[in-house]
Amino acid sequence: MTTDITAEDIWEFLEDVKDPEVPVLTVVDLGVVREVNHIENDHWQIIITPTYSGCPAMQVIEEDIKKRLEEEGLQIDVKLVLHPAWTTDWISEKGRVKLEEYGIAPPQDEADKSVLFGEKTIVPCPKCKSKNTKLVSQFGSTACKAHYQCLDCQEPFDYFKCLK
Amino acid sequence: MTKEKALFEYLIRRADDSLILGHRLSEWCGHGPILEEDIALTNLALDLIGQATEWFQYAAEVEGEDRDEDDLAFMRIEREYKNVLLVEQTNGDFGKTIVRQFLFDHFQNLLFEKLLESEDEQIAAIAAKSIKEVRYHLKHSSEWVIRLGDGTEESHKRVQESLTDLSRFTEELFFQDEVDQILNKEGIICDTADFKDQYYKNIQAVIDEATLQLPEKQWQLDGGRKGVHSEHLGFLLTELQYMQRTYPNMKW
Structure with missing residues (x-):
């Protein structure tokens, strides 16, 4: 079955996934989601990168991303990459404002x-x-x-x- | 020795340094001299164990057998751990933990800077990820060395003793053998001699500011890279491996 879900829709769904330790930020605000790739039909690949090497939130983030997108009936692979290394420059403007308010x-x-x-x-x-x-x-x-x-x-x- | 074998061995050495030092620091959890330092030391532990995970994952991939990062971290025997002796030394007082960290941070910082240029993309990626964290570690340990060295009579005396003691382990950081030669030829790693002078220069600058003395000639110990350890590692592994030894293959 193919649906008409686009990469833009996926990015929007990901706005519902919060960082478990800073719940005011979404994984998109935080800049940990690097790419959304269409594989075929309802099968998508999400590429994420860790903030810190030992960040214990990464596993939860991975599971939360899967869970949210599976709710849309999608099949999801989450891949963790180290390169290029995450930087705080990737936190969105919106994310910065939300952090300060928090x-x-x-x-x-x-x-x-x-x-x-x-x-x-x-x-x-x-x-x-x-x-x-x-x-x-x-x-x-x-x-x-x-x-x-x-x-x-x-x-x-x-x-x-x-x-x- | 094949290139793959050398690469696996090299990755295990990197991983074990981070794992064992990370475990040592985790022993401070709930015992820090002040709350902020309790939190700082366990944060460092987390970074180091995270780095170890990355090295182990890559080592497992290179090995291509049915082992994952947890098998490598928990299911080897003492002689198979290839960390330097420095990182397995006991915590002692807060000053000794800081001096141990200081001597290691400066090494890791220079090593990772070199590894950024590795022909091996994954090694370069792990180094790029880790070096950002290591720069924070280095600042933290160096500032404390200065604060304690140039602090009270008591703090000065204690860190000086620790520095004299732990300076027996700095040469081993630069240990190289066939493993390194093979990888060096391939452009995967650099010669540790390339940054050894810089290392001693960097630590000397902090030691001077801290009004401490690095012993001029010091008996140097090694063996860690060959799996020959001080008695401390066995006790550490007993605790580190307890759950996996008692309940093999358990998962959280």
């Missing part, structure tokens, strides 16, 4: 030269927008996040750290 500071490029190793980043507080924040730990609640604190509103917050 209380997670999105990845920043602005470097703070005053600190050791000269590469730390100025991360505005997602709550009060102050730039007077400090890095508490480079490693936060998940592999992709660092732990910051706002020195004005005192709120601790997660920062989705830059990976390039």
Whole structure:
């Protein structure tokens, strides 16, 4: 049986699949879905790439993608590729806005030269927008996040750290 | 030795370094000196075990027998593990864990930089993926070496002892044999001698800033790449392999 489902439809269905650890982002916002390929009839291949090597969410993401698309009566192969390596640049604009609203500071490029190793980043507080924040730990609640604190509103917050 | 055999062996060496160090770091879970460092060390563990998975998957593919990454990680005997001795050394105090990490991170960083240019696409892809994580690891361990070395009298004394102790294992990082020669000829890997000076230069810069001393002459140990390990690995494997040995082929 062939249906008239297009690749665009598939991308739209994938907007329903959330990152299990940052449920405000979809797998499309996050940039982990790299390609949607038609194989034949109702058979499609989805190519995904991991954010971090050890990210425990990848397996769940793979299963969730399959489950969502099988609901549409499709046969799905999910393939994981490492190349090219994922970068935070692939998080969509929409995704960045959603992250900030959710209380997670999105990845920043602005470097703070005053600190050791000269590469730390100025991360505005997602709550009060102050730039007077400090890095508490480079490693936060998940592999992709660092732990910051706002020195004005005192709120601790997660920062989705830059990976390039 | 065929090219395939050499490649398999090389991938196992890479995987075992990451797996064993990742396991060591996971032992800190719930025991970190402060919450942030407990989380940091287990994050590093996660990255390393993730890297090990990638190396093992590729090794299994190259081997072409009926083994997968879990078989390789859990179902080998001690002599079949080919990690360097440095990564199996016990955690000791937080300072020793940091020094061990520091000596390894700087090596991995330079090695992966070279492997980015590998003729083998999968090796280049794993290196490209991992190096982004390793740069964070390196910053973390180097900053702590400075903080502890140039910290209190007590912290200085302790990291100096660990540095003196663990500096016996740095030469082994650059160990090469027939495996490396075969792959080097094919453009798959580089000669470790190409970045050895850079390695010592890089660690020296941090050690100087930390007001520590790298022993000038130090007795060097090796054997890990041939499967001859310190007594610590056996105990580590007992714990690492427990579930698979007790319930063979169990799945989560």
